[in-house]
Amino acid sequence: MICPNCQNEVSNDMNYCPYCGHPLYKSQEQNDGYYEPLFFDEETVEKETKTSSFKDIPVNKKVNKLLILVSVIVLAVLTVVSYEYVYHGPTLNYTSSHDTSSDTLPQQPMTISGKTGFSSLVGNINQNGEAYFDGETLYMCNDQGYLVSMDQNLNNRQTLVTEKCQNIMIHNDKIYYTNQQNYLCEVSLDGKNQNQFITKAIYYPYIDNDRIYYQLDEDNESIYVYDINTQKQTKLNDRHSYCINVVDDYIYYTSDDGIYRMNRNGENDEKLLSGSFYNLIYLDGKLYYLSSDGICLLDINSKKTEVLKANAVNFLNMNEQYLFYQSMDGSVVRYDLSTQQEKTIYNGLVDTGYIVGDKLIVKTYVSAYQQESYYVIMDFDGAQQQRLFFDGQGDYI
Numbered sequence: 001m002i003c004p005n006c007q008n009e010v011s012n013d014m015n016y017c018p019y020c021g022h023p024l025y026k027s028q029e030q031n032d033g034y035y036e037p038l039f040f041d042e043e044t045v046e047k048e049t050k051t052s053s054f055k056d057i058p059v060n061k062k063v064n065k066l067l068i069l070v071s072v073i074v075l076a077v078l079t080v081v082s083y084e085y086v087y088h089g090p091t092l093n094y095t096s097s098h099d100t101s102s103d104t105l106p107q108q109p110m111t112i113s114g115k116t117g118f119s120s121l122v123g124n125i126n127q128n129g130e131a132y133f134d135g136e137t138l139y140m141c142n143d144q145g146y147l148v149s150m151d152q153n154l155n156n157r158q159t160l161v162t163e164k165c166q167n168i169m170i171h172n173d174k175i176y177y178t179n180q181q182n183y184l185c186e187v188s189l190d191g192k193n194q195n196q197f198i199t200k201a202i203y204y205p206y207i208d209n210d211r212i213y214y215q216l217d218e219d220n221e222s223i224y225v226y227d228i229n230t231q232k233q234t235k236l237n238d239r240h241s242y243c244i245n246v247v248d249d250y251i252y253y254t255s256d257d258g259i260y261r262m263n264r265n266g267e268n269d270e271k272l273l274s275g276s277f278y279n280l281i282y283l284d285g286k287l288y289y290l291s292s293d294g295i296c297l298l299d300i301n302s303k304k305t306e307v308l309k310a311n312a313v314n315f316l317n318m319n320e321q322y323l324f325y326q327s328m329d330g331s332v333v334r335y336d337l338s339t340q341q342e343k344t345i346y347n348g349l350v351d352t353g354y355i356v357g358d359k360l361i362v363k364t365y366v367s368a369y370q371q372e373s374y375y376v377i378m379d380f381d382g383a384q385q386q387r388l389f390f391d392g393q394g395d396y397i
Contacts, residue, residue, distance in 0.1 A: 110377065110386050112138060112152040112357040118247075119283040120355035123317035125204055126243050126279045129167035130363070133356035139168050139175060140354075140361070143374055143389045147177060147191075152357075154377070154388070160191030171207045171228075178202065182217070184226075198226060198233075204244045213251065215241050223251065223266075236266030243280035245287075252287060254280045259287060259298065273298055273305065279315045288323070290315035295325055309335060316353030317360070322380055324353050324360060332362060334380060345382025361388070 002009055003017040116124075116133050124131060131140040133152075142148050145164030150157045164180040174186050184198035184205060201217040202224075212226040213236075221240040226233050236251070239260070245252040252261050254277050262269035277289040287298040294310040312333075314326035323335040324345075332346040332353070349365040351373065359377050366372040378385040 110154055110359070110379075110384060112154075112359050114357040116356055117319050119281050119288075120317060120319045122206070122243075122245055122281050123279065124354045125167060125206060126281070127317070127352040127354065129169070129205075129354075130165075130352070131354035131356050131361050132168040132170060134170045135357070138356055139170065140356075140375070140388075141165055141168070145180075147175070147187075149189075154386075158191070161187060161194065167203075167205050169205065169207050172210075176205070176207065176212070178205065184212070184214070197231070204242065206244055206246050208246050213244055213246050215244065223253065225264075234266075236264075237262060237269055239269070243278070245280060245282040247282050252280060252282055254278070254289070259289070261300075272300070272303070281318055283318065283320065288315070288318060295323065314350070316350070316362075317355045319355055324355075326350055332382075334382070343381065345380070346376070346378065346385070348376075 112133055115135050121132075131138065133139075136152055137149050138152065138154070139147065139149050139160075141164070142159075145166075146159055147161035147165040147168065148157055148159050160175070161177070165177045166182075167176075167178045169176045170189075173189055175189060176184065176186050179185050179196070182201035182203065183196050184202055185194060185196045187194040198214075202214040203217060203221075205212055205214040207213075207228075210228045212228065214224055214226070215221050216224045216235075219235070220238060221242070222238050223236045223241045223244060224233055225236060240255050241253045241260075243254045246264070249264055250261050251264060252259065252272075254260070256276070257271075258274040259272045259277055259280060260269060261272055272287075275291060277291050279290050281288045285300055287300060288308075289296055289298070290312065293307050295308045295312045295315050296305055297308060298305050308323070309325055311328050312325040313328060316324040316326060316332065318324065318337075321337060323337060325333055325335065327333050327344075330347065330349065331344045332348075332350055334343045334345050336342070345360075346362060348362070349368060349370075350362045351365060351370065352363045354361040354363075356377075358380065360380060361375055361377045363373050363375055366374070374390070375388040376385055377388055
């Protein structure tokens with residue numbers, strides 16, 4: 001036996017080399033941390049190498065031309081079908097798992113009819129005013145907040161202002177809106193001649209008889225009026241003011257401690273009801289609002305109050321026939337003011353609801369984190385629903 005380390009001849013029964021101490025052959029049956037060295041017989045290895053060979057697997061080298069031709073034709077047909085489906089087939093919509101309308105977006109072409117009444121317009125402004133319908137054209141913010149327009153069939157979309165906008169109003173062939181700084185701006189109907197004319201943060205703007213009523217944020221959130229013709233601003237009160245309703249000779253509004261009413265010139269400011277209230281809307285001698293009790297109404301003449309819906313968590317909007325609210329489970333419910341009948345028309349993470357003519361637009365969030373949202377327009381019964389923009393680009397469906 002030859003020591004693999006020093007190449008000296010040693011006895012076969014030795015475990016260690018007597019010359020260098022290197023460990024020698026150990027049996028694999030012993031398991032004391034040593035390994036069994038491999039000793040190769042060069043002649044045997046050379047002989048086995050010469051006699052061993054790999055055998056090729058037989059392959060049919062004949063090409064099936066018919067099979068290849070059929071495969072190419074099938075691939076071409078699938079390519080064309082896929083292209084047509086993606087670009088001309090049903091629109092793909094990314095909706096919340098809670099959104100039961102996702103399987104109906106879009107359906108047949110939708111048309112906005114009728115006019116937006118005073119109560120609906122006030123409800124829109126109370127919720128940032130991101131949509132306005134003048135009877136022919138829908139003006140609204142897209143998914144990026146930019147101001148766009150489209151006809152009543154939701155066609156002929158145009159981008160008018162490429163900055164974030166809110167509180168959209170149309171008056172004397174001009175579009176009024178607030179920009180990202182909440183400054184009041186104006187622009188022509190084609191998006192030209194943009195101008196800022198109240199360069200202070202304002203909220204709840206409402207135009208009536210060439211006068212703009214609004215809350216001035218930096219001055220104790222008081223109500224001001226701006227005369228479009230004279231460009232004069234006048235302060236009307238000195239109180240935190242929200243949800244402005246300009247009706248006949250009065251201005252109704254909410255404050256930290258209740259509902260108030262004053263004359264248009266700011267005189268005779270009086271409290272009508274004490275409490276904390278939200279989304280105040282005037283309709284036919286009554287004030288509708290949201291409180292801790294739910295959606296309520298105050299009869300202005302009798303001063304009596306009534307709870308309409310105790311299970312409402314969000315008062316979205318209303319018109320002369322319906323009131324729309326969000327229930328405890330998050331669904332959007334239509335409440336008939338005449339019959340008191342209710343119908344669930346939409347499920348989703350809804351934040352706001354805008355009434356435009358005979359349609360309701362809801363702003364829905366993709367998740368509870370309220371970072372990504374989209375708009376869905378629908379009939380008042382919820383039977384026909386369609387997403388207005390998709391894919392986060394503001395593109396129109």
